[in-house]
Amino acid sequence: MHDKKENSECSYCGDVLENAVLKCNRWIREKINLELDLIENLNSENIIDLMLVNTENWKKISDYIIRIMKKRGEDKLSR
Numbered sequence: 492m493h494d495k496k497e498n499s500e501c502s503y504c505g506d507v508l509e510n511a512v513l514k515c516n517r518w519i520r521e522k523i524n525l526e527l528d529l530i531e532n533l534n535s536e537n538i539i540d541l542m543l544v545n546t547e548n549w550k551k552i553s554d555y556i557i558r559i560m561k562k563r564g565e566d567k568l569s570r
């Protein structure tokens with residue numbers, strides 16, 4: 492049986508977490524909130540540096556990444 496669920500498909504995430512964290516449309520809202528909070532735009536070059544600035548940044552960014560990882564895991568299981 493073919494079962495295509497449109498809203499569970501995501502062309503960005505795939506197996507590359509970085510894409511989900513930095514480029515995914517699904518997470519764009521949370522990413523913008525985080526960027527407003529950090530007063531920085533996140534990209535693959537500065538994300539680690541931003542995390543290392545202080546523990547508050549570390550927590551904000553790692554919480555964001557962990558949320559995405561959890562959701563990705565759930566989506567994979569339900570596929």
Ligand SMILES: [Zn+2]
Nearest residue numbers: 501503504515
């Ligand atoms: Zn995605």
